[in-house]
Amino acid sequence: MKMTKRSLLSQLGPGLMYAGAAVGVSHLVQSTKAGGMFGFDLILAILIIHLVKYPFFEFGPRYTAATGRNILHGYKQSGSWGVWIYIAITLMSMLITQSAVTVVTAGLLINIFHLESLGGLDPQRLAVLISLGLLILCSILLATGRYRLLDKLVKIIILILSITSVLAVTMLIFNNPGYYKTAEVHFSFNETAHLIFLATFLGWMPAPIDISVWHSIWAESNNESSGETTDMQAALFDFRVGFFGTAFLAICFLLLGGLVMYGSGETFSPDGTVFAGQLMDLYQKSLGSWAYPIVAVAAFTTMFSTTPTCLDAYPRTLSASSELLFPEMMNHKNQKRHYLFWLIFTVAGTVLILFFFLTSMQAMVKVATIIAFVVGPVLAGLNTLAMLGKSVPAYARPGKVMWVWCWLSLVIMVACSIAYLLL
Template sequence: MINSIKKLGPGLLFAGAAIGVSHLVLSTKAGGDFGFGLVWALIIINLIKYPFFEFAPRYTLSTGKSLLEGYREIGKSILIVYFLLNVLTMFTIQAAVTSVSAGIATKIFGFESNLLVSIGIALLCFTIIIIGKFDFLDKTIKLFVFALCICTMITAFVSLNNATEFNLNQVFPMNNLELIFLVSFMGWMPGPLDISIWHSLWSLEKKKINPELTFDNFRFDFKVGYLLTLIMGLVFISLGATVLYNSGTNLSSNGSVFAAQLINLYTSSIGENWFYVIAFGAFFTMLSTTIATLDASPRTMSLTCKILNFQFGRNQNFWLIILTLGTCLIFLFFSTEMGFLIKIATILSFVTAPLYAILNFILVTKKNMPKKYRPKKIIRIWSFLSIIFLLAFSFAYILTLFL
């Protein structure tokens, strides 16, 4: 059992990165607004995105190359676009997840300044990564993911046990606001498709540390991580459905304020004795995302610079320092613009999802992909239909911007 856990790594990092704002905020809000009515949407979007996330370890472990190196073989312009998109979004995304982590920490420990706590968490994660490197991150994230799963599942169990009734009927949103939420919910669950790039780099790093790990080990690791994102999505929906549904509570659109509201609501509903279980479940949910994103963005940027033969930015620590400083500067000088910055990052993430899906599909079906590792016909058909859905989905999201 312990040996099996030691073999896990990139899949749990993937889960740690994915189970963040999308689950804590959107899944809980889905439960609060629709009860269990959007479980169908959660399951469908997990099925649609599954092949493209799975293609990351499939391609990387069968070729020994990252997705970024594969993209370069398709075309240099793709990597240049990826580099520019990352520059536009990574600071905002990092600031957003760090801010929510800080909001929860402030609630737990009674700190007065969310600004100082946000900067403190950014520096803590920076220290863990720059001193501990990947091996320490790999071990740390297992503890974080384990803690968030245990705390959140206990909270959900108690919440379900205390619920007098709940409705399992599935619903389809009808008005404009509900449709906009559905599009956002499905767009962020279980995570943006560019996380597949992070996963491929983490897989390469894990293979360097444990060269004895096989292709099947990595596929199993991914499936564990992906299944966790689905289970935790269902858990957070159940929390929203049992505590918030029909409560008439007006929840904030600000992530950190929203998290604090959730802790208060769960505590008042379930009982004061459960405060720390609830709060630490939320905290570890966001802390795992914060540290995973802070490791992933510099890792991808440094490799992109190397592949493109840039004369700068080839060192991962360079980008780690830049990202940490940039995040802190947003807290200090641009906190009032966070909503606008997050909206831009969201739009770019949704619109580019079909691109990453198509690129990942091309890589695993190319002739230079080892034949025995190419996806079977049923997976190719599944992927093709999913790409059509993602294209339609991105178009629908663009339409919601004008509703």
């Protein structure tokens, strides 16, 4: 591959794929719920967690821009144990995460098209069956279209969601300046339930750390597809657009929850279909009923983009990990076959969880986000070791300020995980 310097705008791709994976349950569900429960109290938490996680998310695309390879190669340089740890963490969380994302998407689909009474099925069973249909559809799209189709889809979806979300918040603030209600419920570090919610909120805010690996692999795939290696400036620009864009959208969703739900006496339902209806109501109350079709498309396509994005990332990263550990058995030429194997594995495992272990959307999200919160420091440490590896040229390594930022953030993440486990 040759190294070329294309226009920055043309490089927007992996960073928006990152945004497509991040802006899903963490934003539509968790951020909105945070606003509904505590008003504007947790806006500062959103800003802080983005600052804490920033270095480790940046290391993914930075490593690929510096070396032309995905960051799992950096894990391997420290020893095979790094790749094995990544595989273990992925296998531990992937099926629960995919299940949570898919069932929320199904809930939105049921609510938007009023499918509640379809076939006289129990609502939960209906959500499971529609989730199965979504998984099959996404699998077909990924098996045939792969990266480029997903890349184009996500760009359109993120644009639609951003416009409608900003418009909703703006109209709420300016058309109803006194709409925000006061209430006695505020976030308290003395309340165990509040701390547990904070852990679930921050675990996926803006996203689990393992998405930095996804981003790195998407960047590598983008290089292979284009035949060109993206330079550092363009790679970081692409990443920052996605990263800071997701931070802005998280605050928008929290404001929506706070402006409409906080102090109203109404709480968000743990049922995915009911929650979807409440989410649609947030937009209708701020924009009016005329905006429902636009908002419905934006919300559904956002979650729909998250479903195949995650469904693509898990097989892609597990395939890349397997190739590193067993290069003789799994050479790069057979990458598509390995990808399809892990794709089938992910779909089958997700279906089993949805059919036999699904109790509620809230339970699924809580388990997945807590896992991400606890293991986050491990992946952050692996990313840091990769950037310290010999394969990264001196010019491409972070400066002194970034290293201080990195180590301070790592200490904070470790301390928070230990505190949560003790709690």
